[in-house]
Amino acid sequence: LLGFCLWLAVHPRSPAYTIIKFSVPLTNHNNGSSHGRIEYELDIKNPNRDSRILYDDTFLTFYYGEDKVGNKTIPCFYQGKNREKSEIHRLIDQMDVETRLWTDLRKAIMNASAELRVDLSTKIVYYTWGIKSKQHGINREGKIRIGKDGMILNNKEVKLRHASKKWKL
Numbered sequence: 001l002l003g004f005c006l007w008l009a010v011h012p013r014s015p016a017y018t019i020i021k022f023s024v025p026l027t028n029h030n031n032g033s034s035h036g037r038i039e040y041e042l043d044i045k046n047p048n049r050d051s052r053i054l055y056d057d058t059f060l061t062f063y064y065g066e067d068k069v070g071n072k073t074i075p076c077f078y079q080g081k082n083r084e085k086s087e088i089h090r091l092i093d094q095m096d097v098e099t100r101l102w103t104d105l106r107k108a109i110m111n112a113s114a115e116l117r118v119d120l121s122t123k124i125v126y127y128t129w130g131i132k133s134k135q136h137g138i139n140r141e142g143k144i145r146i147g148k149d150g151m152i153l154n155n156k157e158v159k160l161r162h163a164s165k166k167w168k169l
Contacts, residue, residue, distance in 0.1 A: 012051040012126040012133070015079075017140050017160040018043045019118065020090075024097075024109055024150040036102045038062065038070065039094040046079045046087040051128040053079045056135075058122035062095070062144075064105050069116060070095040114146040120160055139163035 021041040042060070046053050058074040072095050079089050097105060108114035120140045126133040140160035145153040152158065 012048045016045040019158040036097045042091045044089040051126045054125045056123040061119045063117040112148045116144045
């Protein structure tokens with residue numbers, strides 16, 4: 001029983017990933033260009049008060065249907081612990097939309113029917129009380145519904161959940 005309690009005390013929890021803001025800037029809608037960009041804000045929260053986390057390169061990919069809209073590599077970083085509250089790493093960035101998809105995506109957004117899927121994958125190592133854990137693979141995904149204004153529908157945050165176990169083509 002003592003061993004189980006100790007394991008629970010030192011067993012780190014997985015980080016939480018949330019897309020706080022997402023937009024396809026309206027200037028892209030009106031200019032009729034053949035390419036565009038999307039802007040996003042991603043929060044990575046360390047829920048562990050006793051563990052620090054070292055993140056390997058993080059790969060973030062957005063899909064419209066089965067087509068890749070764009071991808072970004074977030075360089076490796078270190079996230080400390082905070083005994084008072086959870087430690088949050090906020091990333092504000094943008095990426096260019098694949099040229100061949102821009103027209104279809106723009107039309108779908110203007111019809112208020114666009115939905116993007118986001119996939120995130122990385123590897124992390126926990127440091128708890130000076131002890132380094134093995135490397136853990138993280139795969140998360142979420143769906144972003146976009147309104148006519150090019151923003152997340154109803155301004156809701158999108159929490160990325162465990163990736164589906166189903167085969168993906």
